Amino acid sequence: MRIALDAxxxxxxxxxxxxxxxxALQADSALNVVLVGPQDQLESQIEASGYSGDRxxxxxxxxxxxxxEKPTDAMRQKPDSSISVCWKLMAxxxxxxxxxxxxxxxxxxxxxxxxxxxxxxxRPGIAVTLPTIAGHAVLMDVGANPSARPSxxxxxxxxxxxxxxxVLRVESPKIGLINIGSEDVKGNDLxxxxxxxxxxxxxKDSFVGNVEGRGxxxxxxxxxxxxxxxxxxxxxVSEGMADFLMKEASKHIIGSLxxxxxxxxxxxxxxxxxxxxxxxGGAPLLGIDGICIICHGSSDAHSISNALKGSAMFKDRxxxxxxxxxxxxxxxx
Amino acid sequence: MRIALDAxxxxxxxxxxxxxxxxALQADSALNVVLVGPQDQLESQIEASGYSGDRxxxxxxxxxxxxxEKPTDAMRQKPDSSISVCWKLMAxxxxxxxxxxxxxxxxxxxxxxxxxxxxxxxRPGIAVTLPTIAGHAVLMDVGANPSARPSxxxxxxxxxxxxxxxVLRVESPKIGLINIGSEDVKGNDLxxxxxxxxxxxxxKDSFVGNVEGRGxxxxxxxxxxxxxxxxxxxxxVSEGMADFLMKEASKHIIGSLxxxxxxxxxxxxxxxxxxxxxxxGGAPLLGIDGICIICHGSSDAHSISNALKGSAMFKDRxxxxxxxxxxxxxxxx
Numbered sequence: 001m002r003i004a005l006d007a008x009x010x011x012x013x014x015x016x017x018x019x020x021x022x023x024a025l026q027a028d029s030a031l032n033v034v035l036v037g038p039q040d041q042l043e044s045q046i047e048a049s050g051y052s053g054d055r056x057x058x059x060x061x062x063x064x065x066x067x068x069e070k071p072t073d074a075m076r077q078k079p080d081s082s083i084s085v086c087w088k089l090m091a092x093x094x095x096x097x098x099x100x101x102x103x104x105x106x107x108x109x110x111x112x113x114x115x116x117x118x119x120x121x122x123r124p125g126i127a128v129t130l131p132t133i134a135g136h137a138v139l140m141d142v143g144a145n146p147s148a149r150p151s152x153x154x155x156x157x158x159x160x161x162x163x164x165x166x167v168l169r170v171e172s173p174k175i176g177l178i179n180i181g182s183e184d185v186k187g188n189d190l191x192x193x194x195x196x197x198x199x200x201x202x203x204k205d206s207f208v209g210n211v212e213g214r215g216x217x218x219x220x221x222x223x224x225x226x227x228x229x230x231x232x233x234x235x236x237v238s239e240g241m242a243d244f245l246m247k248e249a250s251k252h253i254i255g256s257l258x259x260x261x262x263x264x265x266x267x268x269x270x271x272x273x274x275x276x277x278x279x280x281g282g283a284p285l286l287g288i289d290g291i292c293i294i295c296h297g298s299s300d301a302h303s304i305s306n307a308l309k310g311s312a313m314f315k316d317r318x319x320x321x322x323x324x325x326x327x328x329x330x331x332x333x
Numbered sequence: 334m335r336i337a338l339d340a341x342x343x344x345x346x347x348x349x350x351x352x353x354x355x356x357a358l359q360a361d362s363a364l365n366v367v368l369v370g371p372q373d374q375l376e377s378q379i380e381a382s383g384y385s386g387d388r389x390x391x392x393x394x395x396x397x398x399x400x401x402e403k404p405t406d407a408m409r410q411k412p413d414s415s416i417s418v419c420w421k422l423m424a425x426x427x428x429x430x431x432x433x434x435x436x437x438x439x440x441x442x443x444x445x446x447x448x449x450x451x452x453x454x455x456r457p458g459i460a461v462t463l464p465t466i467a468g469h470a471v472l473m474d475v476g477a478n479p480s481a482r483p484s485x486x487x488x489x490x491x492x493x494x495x496x497x498x499x500v501l502r503v504e505s506p507k508i509g510l511i512n513i514g515s516e517d518v519k520g521n522d523l524x525x526x527x528x529x530x531x532x533x534x535x536x537k538d539s540f541v542g543n544v545e546g547r548g549x550x551x552x553x554x555x556x557x558x559x560x561x562x563x564x565x566x567x568x569x570v571s572e573g574m575a576d577f578l579m580k581e582a583s584k585h586i587i588g589s590l591x592x593x594x595x596x597x598x599x600x601x602x603x604x605x606x607x608x609x610x611x612x613x614g615g616a617p618l619l620g621i622d623g624i625c626i627i628c629h630g631s632s633d634a635h636s637i638s639n640a641l642k643g644s645a646m647f648k649d650r651x652x653x654x655x656x657x658x659x660x661x662x663x664x665x666x
Contacts, residue, residue: 070516105514133577143513147521180476180565181438183403188480188562213569217577229521230566232513233559236546237567241574244466244550249582249604256600260593267589271582 001030001312003291004086004095005304007037008064009102011297014045017101020304022051027305028312034095036061036082061085067297071105075113083110090290091116097291097311099282101299107292108144108285116289118320120327123152124287125228126294127163128235131274134219138164138173141228142235144285148227150193151332153177157203158326159286160223166317167310168222175203176211176221178230186210190227198225202330246272281310286323291315334363334645336624337419337428338637340370341397342435344630347378350434353637355384360638361645367428369394369415394418400630404438408446416443423623424449430624430644432615434632440625441477441618449622451653453660456485457620458561459627460496461568464607467552471497471506474561475568477618481560483526484665486510490536491659492619493556499650500643501555508536509544509554511563519543523560531558535663579605614643619656624648 005021007014014037021033032055035042039060046056063078065071074081083106086098091114100107108126117124125141140160145152157175164173177195179187184195187210198207211220216234226234250268254261282293282303291314293307338354340347347370354366365388368375372393379389396411398404407414416439419431424447433440441459450457458474473493478485490508497506510528512520517528520543531540544553549567559567583601587594615626615636624647626640 071514072516072518133580146513146519178566180479180562180569181404183405185405186479191562213566213571214573214576216570217573226566229513229524230563233511233546233563234566234570236513237549237570238546238574240547240550241571242578243547245575245578246582247466248607249579249586249601252604253582253586253597253600256596257590257593258596260590263589263591264586264597267586268582271585274581 001097001315002032002034002095003097003099003308003311004034004036004059004089005308006082006086006098006100006102007035007042008082009100010295010299011067012300013101014042016299016301017304018042018045018049019301021056021308022049023301023305024308025053025055028309031055031308031312033308034059034089036085036089037064038062059085059089065103065106067103069103069106071103071109074103074106075109083107087111087114096315097293099293099295099304099307099311101295101297101304104143104294107294111285111288111292112144118287118289118324120324120331121287122155123148124285125152125156125159126283127160127286128283129168130216130238132217132219136168137216137219137221138168138223139216139231139234140223140225140286141231142283143228143232145227146229146232148190150190150197153190153194153225153227154197154201154332155287155327156225157198157223159323160225161203161206162319162322162326163284163286164222166319166322167313170222173206173222174208175206175223175225176208176215178216178224178226179210180212182210182212184209194225197332282307284314289320334430334648335365335367335428336430336432336641336644337367337369337392337422338641339415339419339431339433339435340368340375341415342433343628343632344400345633346434347375349632349634350637351375351378351382352634354389354641355382356634356638357641358386358388361642364388364641364645366641367392367422369418369422370397371395392418392422398436398439400436402436402439404436404442407436407439408442414439416440420444420447429648430626432626432628432637432640432644434628434630434637437476437627440627444618444621444625445477451620451622451657453657453664454620455488456481457618458485458489458492459616460493460619461616462501463549463571465550465552469501470549470552470555470557471501472549472557472559472564472567473619474559474564475616476561476565478560479562479565481523483523483530486523486527486558486560487530487534487665488620488660489558490531490556492656493558494536494539495652495655495659496617496619497555499652499655500646503555506539506555507541508539508556508558509541509548511546511557511559512543513545515543515545517542527558530665615640617647622653
């Protein structure tokens with residue numbers, strides 16, 4: 001298995017990316033990692049790390065997309081960015097997977113431009129794994145497709161179900177449609193039509209119906225489907241809310257204590273770790289003929305290593321062939 | 334000022350509603366409250382409360398909409414529900430305001446059916462006040478209008494700005510458009526077109542552009558505009574996330590302590606109160622020719638009393654006349 005790692009993607013790149021790559025290589029002897037970025041800089045960093053094996057190589061990319069850069073500008077102005085070069089390697093079948101903690105918008109835009117889609121897939125979507133009261137749930141799409149059609153959402157249910165089964169190891173994943181009420185007539189045309197599609201599809205036995213925002217974190221379903229605009233807002237609101245709440249809580253609770261402040265501080269730090277979604281190894285862009293794992297911008301070496309191992313698992317479990325097989329039988333319900 | 338209070342609305346009705354009404358009457362001598370619900374039941378409850386003034390009256394309604402009932406069914410099957418009767422009183426100008434902690438879907442559906450809209454208003458929307466790092470922000474719409482047009486969202490900016498100025502007392506409210514990136518081309522057609530409308534409108538100096546989900550709780554704007562589908566999901570996800578996080582945090586943190594568990598427990602309870610949005614006195618359905626305040630289903634007497642006082646403030650500050658005046662000049666940018 002050969003993975004292109006965007007060495008320059010992420011808030012702290014390239015340091016944690018190189019360290020994470022080396023950790024993954026040490027854990028999995030079947031892995032090869034191609035670091036994509038400025039040759040000279042990467043060479044000296046690898047040298048400094050002391051790593052000497054031959055499963056870590058470099059492919060040169062002269063440009064870097066900034067984390068806050070506008071994806072459309074980046075695509076136009078930086079054809080030789082580390083992100084673009086990663087995708088070119090996958091399009092040429094020189095790697096099996098692309099892993100990036102870089103500018104998500106640019107990773108997705110660059111990937112969609114390759115049109116490297118699995119057969120019958122209309123639009124790839126990003127599947128993110130979120131913690132819930134019940135354990136975990138997959139939310140899809142969180143931003144690749146901000147104006148989806150019912151047939152796209154139906155395909156997200158197909159892909160999300162396979163992903164939850166194979167990666168989260170949920171035996172019979174329950175599929176829910178994000179909506180603003182439980183009635184089947186709720187929402188707008190997109191969600192009403194998707195409800196009907198799902199309810200008449202081969203997935204109907206797994207479909208638990210509409211799930212309201214509240215139900216997401218209460219674990220009402222294992223796979224939650226929505227269009228990219230809604231999913232992205234849900235994901236970012238959740239992050240912002242968690243940040244805000246944890247800050248307020250730690251200030252408030254720790255401030256109320258006298259002798260056990262340090263214990264509480266430590267407990268808050270441990271809890272914070274549980275809520276970082278990069279612990280799960282990144283979010284796949286599902287529907288690509290290949291593997292693309294998007295990591296959080298704040299990824300550390302541990303997260304990068306997890307994402308690399310996650311790519312290997314993605315391949316081993318045959319997720320793409322299962323998706324293609326399902327869609328070949330029933331492309332849209 | 335005369336307010337119709339849905340005596341039967343809310344998880345614990347009618348008890349906290351009656352207690353809350355009496356508290357508001359005692360605090361404001363210009364207030365009259367009309368309790369709407371089953372005459373006999375309400376009469377005996379008022380008697381039991383010991384209240385004897387003449388500013389609390391009853392208007393009979395024989396039916397009650399359940400909190401989990403489907404709004405469409407309720408509308409059809411219960412024409413004499415306390416919710417419907419409240420709206421009839423407002424349509425007949427017998428009251429200035431409607432306050433309900435009942436089934437939100439039914440309150441909105443029943444209200445929209447009256448077509449009691451302010452002149453030039455295309456679609457009323459619900460404005461909810463959320464806590465942020467910076468204090469508070471208004472999010473609109475959170476569910477009255479799940480398939481909005483750009484002109485609707487523009488009007489929400491007009492209404493939300495006036496509400497934030499007059500009720501939250503923000504001197505020059507900053508308006509943000511909920512979106513999935515900061516670029517003006519981000520999102521889908523609805524949000525791109527709304528961006529353009531706002532950017533060329535009389536509100537352009539207050540418009541700070543797109544705000545991502547993360548920015549909401551970071552206080553990037555005082556008024557956040559989106560269609561009802563997105564706003565409702567944001568609101569419910571926030572509630573679910575806060576619940577989940579506070580439960581996990583209190584279990585985890587309290588469990589890490591030895592001698593100061595009670596102090597921490599108390600601090601968590603106090604913090605919980607801050608995050609209940611009914612503390613702010615409910616969410617107005619803006620754009621109605623009249624006043625409608627929607628309270629959280631879990632409202633206690635304090636929240637109901639706040640919502641009644643909030644209705645009085647809404648009238649005193651002349652919010653509706655300001656909305657009508659603004660829209661008369663520029664109905665849609």
